[in-house]
Amino acid sequence: MLAERWEDRETEWATARCKDGTGDLTALFFSEQLDDIARAKAICAECPLREACFEDALARHEPYGVWGGRLFFKGKVLAFKRPRGRPPKNAQSMIA
Template sequence: MTEVTRLPGPVMELWEWQYQGSCRDIDDTLFFHPEGERGAARRRRADAAKAICAECPVLVQCREQALAIREPYGVWGGLSEEDRAAIFADPRRAEAATRRVHVG
C-alpha cells in the first residue's frame, strides 16, 4: 500500500483566491506591457490596470503574492513593475506596502 501521509496536502486553498480576481475576464494585455511600450502610453495602460485592481476583492492576496515571489512583470495587486522594483530596492517599503493594504 502506498504511504500518503508524507505527501503535501491539497494546495487549492492557496490559489483559490485567483478565481475571485477582477482581472479574470479582462484581456491580459492590459496588465502586461507590449514590447517597446514607453512613456505616456505605458503609464496610461498601467493606470487602467491599477484602476481595475483598486476595486478587486482579492487585492491583498494578489499584492502579497506578487511581493512574496518578487514578480518581475505586469501589474499585480495594484502595483506595476516599477512600483515593485522600488519596493524591492527598500525592504522597509515592502513591509509598509503590505501593511497599507491590510489597513486601508
C-alpha cells in the same frame, strides 16, 4: 491539508477581477503605457484579492506588471511611472 489550501486558493482566484477567461487583459497588466497601467490599477482597486495578490507577487519576485494594484518594474515596486523621453523644460515648475 496542503490540497485543501490549494482548493481554497482556486476558489479565491476565481473571484479575481482580471480573470476574464480570455486573457485579453494580459497586455494591459504588462503594458508600459501610462494609461494602460492606470486602467490595470483601477481594475485591481475593485479586486477582493488585492493584498494577497500583491504579497504573492512580492514573494515570487515578479519582475514586471501590475499586481495587487501596484506596478512592478525591473523587480521593484514603483510609486509611479514616468512617461518616456526627456522631462519637459518646465518640469521644476510642475513639481512645485
